[in-house]
Amino acid sequence: MSSTQASSTQTSDTRTITIAHSPDSDDAFMFYGMATNKVRVPGYRFVHTLCDIEALNRRAMDEAFYDVTAISFHAYPYVQENYTLMSCGGSVGEGYGPMVVASKQLTTDDLTKIRVAVPGTLTTAYLALKIFNPEIETEVVPFDQIIPQIKAGNFDAGLIIHEGQLTYARSGLHKVIDLGVWWREQTGLVLPLGGNAIRRSLGAEVLHTVTQALRDSIQHGLDNREQGLEYAMQFARDLDTNLANRFVSMYVNERTLSYGPDGQEAIRKLLDLGHEKGIIPITPKVDFVD
Known part of the structure; x- marks a missing residue:
């Protein structure tokens, strides 16, 4: 494991972390390092479940079931008591979007x-x-x-x-x-679309360790793009390699490693506007774990 990869104190027991994300080529590329054990964390085992994003939104609201779950930012205020946002792993539109x-x-x-x-x-x-x-x-x-x-x-x-x-x-x-x-x-801001949320009850050390593991996984994909794309292609509905590469580039990039201050501002602004206009009934309280 490289020095940049996440680490934790090795214990005799392996801690299982459940991760759920959508079956899309950008999410697959993002989690490629973790899903293929290219990025490992001593003492941790990551179990992946693939499910469409609206179903993940609903399950996070109803059960807070997965330790880590991809969610639409729109869904975050409804799950914010149980989840915090990871500071990496988001998809934003840099002047493009739905x-x-x-x-x-x-x-x-x-x-x-x-x-x-x-x-x-x-x-x-x-x-x-x-x-x-x-x-x-x-x-x-x-x-x-x-x-x-x-x-x-x-x-x-x-x-x-x-x-x-x-x-x-x-x-x-x-x-x-x-x-x-x-x-x-x-x-004047990017349009934040989806991110990864992690259960607060895991505790500060686990929150940090798992977030760093995801950041390492994203970096591994970016550093090994050809292999990452080959893995992601199995989830690329109706896309050839060139289009899949373009799609992944749109939503897995430097912004995915870190939102940056303006990216975090965009998330807050989007949710605050939704609340002000009566679309979101809950006052958003956005926070991030590094």
Whole structure:
């Protein structure tokens, strides 16, 4: 294990840490080092579960089940009593982000006249859309079914996340708005989308050790990009290697190693705005573990 990798006092008992994240190429790339035991921590064993992000949001709210869980930032105020945010492992849009796409050319004003398919009401994409215009009527559709549902004529427009941001055009769909672009125009900040939360009850030493292990895993992927991408490709829905590389680059980068002060500011601003506009009923209390 390299000197940069996390360490803890070796004990006779191995501590199991449960980790849950989405089955997406960017998350897979992020956890590549840990999932393949390239990054190890003496005395710790990491068990990975893959599940879609809205289901993870709900489980974190209902049970605080996993020690570490990927969550949408929109969901954080609902789980903040049990979880704190890791200072690494987040995905942010640097002037890009979730998009509303449609089967025909539409204006943003047109969106108030139709139903828009959304990937879940706890997703950050949904929060950003509602901050943009709370009057837009929405209906929840599994994220990987939104483009097919639009193509089938069941919806005129949909809010797309994940790889759909790179593939919608080849389905003959048209961009109505990129919420990452809109957010930067409004605030000058990146659009924070998802992060990793860790259970407070683990205690300060474990919080730090596991957070450092994730940071090491991210760095390992960045340092061994070809192998990391090869691993991530098994989770890259409908993407060839070039597009998967582009997608991973969008959401696993220096910002993923550390949000930076402006990234942390963006998280707080997004959640505070959601609270001020009545979308989030709970006062957000954002904190991070290094």
